[in-house]
Amino acid sequence: MIEKKIMLGNEAIARGAYEAGVRVSSAYPGTPSTEISEYLEEYNEVYVEWAPNEKVALEVAIGASMSGVRSLASMKHVGLNVAADPLFTASFIGVTGGLVVVVADDPGLYSSQNEQDTRSIAIAAKVPVLEPSDSQEAKDFVRYAFEISEEYDTPVILRTTTRLSHSQGVVELADRLEPEIIEYVRNPQKNVMVPANASKRHPIVEENLIRLQDDSSTMNHLNRLEIEDKSIGIITSGIPYQYVKEAMPNASILKLGILNPLPKKLIEEFSQSVDRLVIIEELDPVIESQVKSWGIKCEGKELFSLLYEYSANMIKDALTEEKVEIRTKEEAPVRPPILCPGCPHRSVYSVLNKLKIHGAGDIGCYTLGASEPLNVIDSTICMGASISSLHGMEKARGRDYIKNWVAIIGDSTFFHTGINSLINMVYNQSSGTVLILDNSTTAMTGHQDNPSTGVTLRGDISTSIDIKKICEGIGVRSVREISSFDTKELEKALKEELEKDEVSVIIAKSPCVLLKGVAIKSQYFVDKEVCRKCGLCMKPGCPAITSDDEGLTEINDTMCNGCGLCYSRCPFDAIKLTKSVIDRL
Amino acid sequence: MEIKNVMIVGVGGQGTLLTSRILGGAILDSGFDVKLSEVHGMAQRGGSVVTFVRYGKKVYEPIVEEGQADILIAFEKLEALRYAHFLKKDGIMIVNDQRIDPMPVVIKKEKYPENIVQKLRDDFNLILVDALNEARKIGNLKVFNVIILGVMSKYMDISDEMWIKQIKENVPEYSLEDNLVAFQIGKDFREEII
Numbered sequence: 193m194i195e196k197k198i199m200l201g202n203e204a205i206a207r208g209a210y211e212a213g214v215r216v217s218s219a220y221p222g223t224p225s226t227e228i229s230e231y232l233e234e235y236n237e238v239y240v241e242w243a244p245n246e247k248v249a250l251e252v253a254i255g256a257s258m259s260g261v262r263s264l265a266s267m268k269h270v271g272l273n274v275a276a277d278p279l280f281t282a283s284f285i286g287v288t289g290g291l292v293v294v295v296a297d298d299p300g301l302y303s304s305q306n307e308q309d310t311r312s313i314a315i316a317a318k319v320p321v322l323e324p325s326d327s328q329e330a331k332d333f334v335r336y337a338f339e340i341s342e343e344y345d346t347p348v349i350l351r352t353t354t355r356l357s358h359s360q361g362v363v364e365l366a367d368r369l370e371p372e373i374i375e376y377v378r379n380p381q382k383n384v385m386v387p388a389n390a391s392k393r394h395p396i397v398e399e400n401l402i403r404l405q406d407d408s409s410t411m412n413h414l415n416r417l418e419i420e421d422k423s424i425g426i427i428t429s430g431i432p433y434q435y436v437k438e439a440m441p442n443a444s445i446l447k448l449g450i451l452n453p454l455p456k457k458l459i460e461e462f463s464q465s466v467d468r469l470v471i472i473e474e475l476d477p478v479i480e481s482q483v484k485s486w487g488i489k490c491e492g493k494e495l496f497s498l499l500y501e502y503s504a505n506m507i508k509d510a511l512t513e514e515k516v517e518i519r520t521k522e523e524a525p526v527r528p529p530i531l532c533p534g535c536p537h538r539s540v541y542s543v544l545n546k547l548k549i550h551g552a553g554d555i556g557c558y559t560l561g562a563s564e565p566l567n568v569i570d571s572t573i574c575m576g577a578s579i580s581s582l583h584g585m586e587k588a589r590g591r592d593y594i595k596n597w598v599a600i601i602g603d604s605t606f607f608h609t610g611i612n613s614l615i616n617m618v619y620n621q622s623s624g625t626v627l628i629l630d631n632s633t634t635a636m637t638g639h640q641d642n643p644s645t646g647v648t649l650r651g652d653i654s655t656s657i658d659i660k661k662i663c664e665g666i667g668v669r670s671v672r673e674i675s676s677f678d679t680k681e682l683e684k685a686l687k688e689e690l691e692k693d694e695v696s697v698i699i700a701k702s703p704c705v706l707l708k709g710v711a712i713k714s715q716y717f718v719d720k721e722v723c724r725k726c727g728l729c730m731k732p733g734c735p736a737i738t739s740d741d742e743g744l745t746e747i748n749d750t751m752c753n754g755c756g757l758c759y760s761r762c763p764f765d766a767i768k769l770t771k772s773v774i775d776r777l
Numbered sequence: 778m779e780i781k782n783v784m785i786v787g788v789g790g791q792g793t794l795l796t797s798r799i800l801g802g803a804i805l806d807s808g809f810d811v812k813l814s815e816v817h818g819m820a821q822r823g824g825s826v827v828t829f830v831r832y833g834k835k836v837y838e839p840i841v842e843e844g845q846a847d848i849l850i851a852f853e854k855l856e857a858l859r860y861a862h863f864l865k866k867d868g869i870m871i872v873n874d875q876r877i878d879p880m881p882v883v884i885k886k887e888k889y890p891e892n893i894v895q896k897l898r899d900d901f902n903l904i905l906v907d908a909l910n911e912a913r914k915i916g917n918l919k920v921f922n923v924i925i926l927g928v929m930s931k932y933m934d935i936s937d938e939m940w941i942k943q944i945k946e947n948v949p950e951y952s953l954e955d956n957l958v959a960f961q962i963g964k965d966f967r968e969e970i971i
Binding site for chain 1: 788789801802805810811812813816817818819820823824825836837838839840843844855856858859861862864866878879881882883884887888890896900909
């Protein structure tokens, strides 16, 4: 009997990589792609690692492919921007062992700084794209991607989206293939991309893409024709296919599994067989603009948005007479994400807020310091940009301009791309202050290890790379390490370092409160007899502390993680340690 | 069988992911096709989170849309209010009697709505459970969501055997006993409407 399992899209991709015989996988965590590597860790046959960034991850996978094995790199959409450099040349080199890059887009921006469409980048990089539409296909398409990679001598992108990566569906499992390792043969014409060789590779890349395009119209395992009512025909792919099936069960559908290059012949035939052709794709009109360029009449973005996720209701509204009746939405205060109770970042931010310091921010949990009541993050661009953008401000407006600014970056992000920016600061004689919030983990994506933790993805003990020594090695003369909860020392250090006319680094250290064994088994409560309702404990915005209409504060025992920040702020000793902590143990 | 639509809403960190894992496994073991859609990443940090569960003969769309949910489980009252318009007219709403103030309320920019339960009770079959209090009695606050699963189990076509198997597979060994007790408390729960 075939084993069936319910799997997260990302878990299914990991299973697919295992079944396809992948031997090496490298990735940097990023929602919604992170769990692919975490699930791959379950298979001992696969070497799996966290790289410091996506560029490194892809290069590791390229090297593994060159050495003759099937290899995988996975990342979120903005990670592909970081890895764009190797990608655009990997397509020229092609592969030895198959090479698949899984890229997870985030329509609807659930956990991203922008909304971008990987298909457009893939076209620019001349890399084929497959897109599955449920967990079963997520698994199966990984193997198909490897087959295309090896047959057409190219890396292949498997594109997923948040809704697919983070949906669970039923998957039938298969056994692992063990492709033979390809013997290494030195081949500089293919692998050394100097101009003379690369210029000869370019026409081969174009020929391979044309051959794949010709062949793709008959790849029935990737593309599916569902001919029903011919008055309307819909071309779609990925998760939107599921919305179409829900909204218009009787429409004729061409469901595409290969998105670059598009199966032109198949699309032409389908378009001739239906009265009205509609293209339904989230984000950019990638299919639509190509289909229109072939002189085929179709509708697309005039009916559907360039933004966010789609839904069956949206499709019904646009294409059917059926009116969806919906109860009025109740008024409810928004609940934005916030720093957790006990988060060490909150402690650091309470000091920045007090000193009215602006933060050039970066990507991580600490970005949440942008909102009220902390209001300490002024900018967020991409990984590593905190340090370099602060440098830019100084060069534009002078040293005094950044005397009340710091760059704020986490430990994992510092290793990702912060180091280069710090080198630039030292080399180009900046005077800025960089605050590295070292919570010993990559927290936002769900607690992955990184070079500073000294633990690998498999949990093996490795070399822990010392952030302080790196900063000193780069040439930063003033580097201090301070506990994130030592607010007095932090305040002193910030005042002193901001005065200096040289680059300085303050490493605020304290582990993420959600890490195992960190939340101390104690809690605090407010002694209402002593509380003077001054509200100082409330200022850092800990969600465990609330106050009634009279201003009397209370600490919620289901939420308090016992960090003691409120305790240290109370001038009247009204906040006390709870004696009974039994029900938390 | 018609597709059944279930939603679990709450505040990031309340354990919606564990709940959906148990639920998904129990549905699959009962021979249905099933899709679940959940929230990871930034929104999970104390934000409003929602898990969609759809099951039946053949499921396409992984999300439940407005006006389609048969059952809505809310781990927090304000979240019940926020997602109420997703429920069908005669849908069942199981609400954990817990209030967690969102940041705009903590900093007094907005007010936590009053009488949420009374308001929703007029329109839906609402069951209010003080699951935290029940969990406190067991001596393990974390099992409150399994109490709610127990309440919910009465409205689904899944046998106790399947539920218990999934609880065993998904909770750590040391808290298994507490979780099994919690499930039973949920099953035996009878709301006294005052």
